[in-house]
Amino acid sequence: MFRDTAGAVRLKPAELLVLFAVGAAGGLIGDAAHVQSQTTQYLDDSVPFIWESALWFPLLVGLATASAAELRLRLGSPRPGFDPRIAGAAIAALLAIYAITALVSDQPAGPATTLVIMLAVLVAAWLGGGTPAFACATAAALLGPAAEVLIVELELARYSPTADGLFGVPTWLPALYFAFGYVAARLAELAVARRAAAP
Amino acid sequence: MFRDTAGAVRLKPAELLVLFAVGAAGGLIGDAAHVQSQTTQYLDDSVPFIWESALWFPLLVGLATASAAELRLRLGSPRPGFDPRIAGAAIAALLAIYAITALVSDQPAGPATTLVIMLAVLVAAWLGGGTPAFACATAAALLGPAAEVLIVELELARYSPTADGLFGVPTWLPALYFAFGYVAARLAELAVARRAAAP
Amino acid sequence: MFRDTAGAVRLKPAELLVLFAVGAAGGLIGDAAHVQSQTTQYLDDSVPFIWESALWFPLLVGLATASAAELRLRLGSPRPGFDPRIAGAAIAALLAIYAITALVSDQPAGPATTLVIMLAVLVAAWLGGGTPAFACATAAALLGPAAEVLIVELELARYSPTADGLFGVPTWLPALYFAFGYVAARLAELAVARRAAAP
Numbered sequence: 001m002f003r004d005t006a007g008a009v010r011l012k013p014a015e016l017l018v019l020f021a022v023g024a025a026g027g028l029i030g031d032a033a034h035v036q037s038q039t040t041q042y043l044d045d046s047v048p049f050i051w052e053s054a055l056w057f058p059l060l061v062g063l064a065t066a067s068a069a070e071l072r073l074r075l076g077s078p079r080p081g082f083d084p085r086i087a088g089a090a091i092a093a094l095l096a097i098y099a100i101t102a103l104v105s106d107q108p109a110g111p112a113t114t115l116v117i118m119l120a121v122l123v124a125a126w127l128g129g130g131t132p133a134f135a136c137a138t139a140a141a142l143l144g145p146a147a148e149v150l151i152v153e154l155e156l157a158r159y160s161p162t163a164d165g166l167f168g169v170p171t172w173l174p175a176l177y178f179a180f181g182y183v184a185a186r187l188a189e190l191a192v193a194r195r196a197a198a199p
Numbered sequence: 200m201f202r203d204t205a206g207a208v209r210l211k212p213a214e215l216l217v218l219f220a221v222g223a224a225g226g227l228i229g230d231a232a233h234v235q236s237q238t239t240q241y242l243d244d245s246v247p248f249i250w251e252s253a254l255w256f257p258l259l260v261g262l263a264t265a266s267a268a269e270l271r272l273r274l275g276s277p278r279p280g281f282d283p284r285i286a287g288a289a290i291a292a293l294l295a296i297y298a299i300t301a302l303v304s305d306q307p308a309g310p311a312t313t314l315v316i317m318l319a320v321l322v323a324a325w326l327g328g329g330t331p332a333f334a335c336a337t338a339a340a341l342l343g344p345a346a347e348v349l350i351v352e353l354e355l356a357r358y359s360p361t362a363d364g365l366f367g368v369p370t371w372l373p374a375l376y377f378a379f380g381y382v383a384a385r386l387a388e389l390a391v392a393r394r395a396a397a398p
Numbered sequence: 399m400f401r402d403t404a405g406a407v408r409l410k411p412a413e414l415l416v417l418f419a420v421g422a423a424g425g426l427i428g429d430a431a432h433v434q435s436q437t438t439q440y441l442d443d444s445v446p447f448i449w450e451s452a453l454w455f456p457l458l459v460g461l462a463t464a465s466a467a468e469l470r471l472r473l474g475s476p477r478p479g480f481d482p483r484i485a486g487a488a489i490a491a492l493l494a495i496y497a498i499t500a501l502v503s504d505q506p507a508g509p510a511t512t513l514v515i516m517l518a519v520l521v522a523a524w525l526g527g528g529t530p531a532f533a534c535a536t537a538a539a540l541l542g543p544a545a546e547v548l549i550v551e552l553e554l555a556r557y558s559p560t561a562d563g564l565f566g567v568p569t570w571l572p573a574l575y576f577a578f579g580y581v582a583a584r585l586a587e588l589a590v591a592r593r594a595a596a597p
Contacts, residue, residue: 033509310431
């Protein structure tokens with residue numbers, strides 16, 4: 001096991017890099033859905049763009065993914081058992097919800113928000129992980145939308161008028177980040193469990 | 200075990216109250232989605248309202264939930280095993296479908312109905328429960344829409360013109376109630392199994 | 399076991415017929431969703447129609463289903479274990495995705511395609527089946543859209559202008575066929591496993 005001086009399990013640099021890359025790639029895919037559906041619009045075109053996203057967006061999502069994963073391991077021992085299918089399904093579930101938010105962003109906020117919350121609850125019930133995973137998800141649900149409120153305040157980007165009911169960001173955004181926290185926590189567990197499964 | 204004089208398992212008053220409250224709360228959440236998306240519209244404003252719903256609506260859904268749960272236990276022995284995550288996921292799945300009906304209510308009835316039916320089948324296959332659960336779901340799929348047809352006939356509420364293809368109620372409504380029946384039956388089982396799991 | 403001269407497991411004629419019928423029925427249901435949502439439009443009305451579909455469409459889907467199932471068994475030993483609930487859930491999941499494609503066909507292609515791809519990944523992760531199932535799904539994802547490109551080229555039918563970004567067929571079509579391949583492969587396994595489960 002890769003551990004810090006206190007003996008707790010930690011992510012290795014290569015694992016953090018993979019989680020960063022997975023997060024950045026997922027951010028690009030999800031953000032493209034938001035931009036193409038006009039859920040979001042970038043206001044500052046002076047920065048480089050990758051696909052539909054300003055360069056800083058996938059970097060932030062990658063950092064958030066690696067940070068949430070690292071937080072997960074600081075909060076308690078990860079569950080054993082490595083199954084790459086769970087990793088793939090968890091990422092796919094999150095990107096499916098991300099795409100759904102793009103598709104419902106012009107619909108009434110009430111049913112759209114209810115749907116995203118319930119899908120996030122289903123992801124949480126499916127992936128589980130107890131208090132540490134719940135803590136990661138709650139932190140993500142608070143910090144993620146707060147960071148996006150700041151992005152809106154800085155006039156770097158904005159949400160469409162049909163999806164800005166929570167201080168300029170969508171009412172379903174905390175639920176999307178909540179699901180993100182559960183997925184990142186599960187990926188952290190799987191990254192550690194993979195070491196034992198490796199030949 | 201709490202049993203009637205014939206020895207069959209019965210729900211305790213406190214359990215029935217919890218199921219009533221869960222059903223009433225879920226009814227409020229789902230009905231808000233229907234009202235906000237203009238899937239439904241209340242025509243009689245002379246009664247008190249809670250959130251978006253006429254007072255009688257959450258009461259009816261709460262009663263229906265407790266009744267379906269009680270019916271489930273009269274139809275056979277419940278399965279053992281208590282897991283609160285299943286209860287949460289079952290409720291979330293049903294409310295997700297409820298929200299989806301709100302979001303597709305202005306779409307062509309064919310694909311909307313196919314989607315809701317297939318999601319109800321997935322809920323049934325996931326929660327299982329054999330003949331008793333199927334009977335609860337079938338009873339709900341018949342009686343629930345029938346009660347709503349009556350509500351429409353009494354001009355207390357109406358569905359939008361894009362979602363009234365089945366005697367004034369939506370063609371997807373039986374499937375929504377079918378899923379509701381499976382969820383209520385599972386909650387009844389979990390309520391009984393919780394007794395053995397309690398400390 | 400029903401085997402060919404080389405000893406490999408094969409589908410019996412009755413099993414192939416059931417798979418053909420399941421595929422044809424599913425094709426009719428899904429195609430009705432596409433026609434009713436104007437995702438697709440038949441251009442040649444000189445052939446007989448069943449429900450919303452030209453006669454040849456359900457026949458082709460039925461043939462594709464039986465062919466994919468037969469391919470699955472030629473690629474390796476099927477997994478044991480018969481559970482009709484899995485068969486029902488797999489078919490329902492595929493028809494749910496089919497209906498979703500109808501409902502999102504007038505939305506921006508980006509988020510619609512991301513959603514369908516992620517749902518297909520979830521179906522693949524759920525049903526599993528290793529390399530043989532993946533091969534069936536990949537073959538379906540290539541040959542299915544190719545056949546539909548031909549249908550469009552022959553001016554027998556066309557997709558709506560909002561869903562024709564891939565040589566005249568939708569960008570989400572390969573993902574729908576990919577999920578179809580996984581479901582057909584799983585049905586093939588269940589058909590064989592059912593023999594052992596039969597009384």
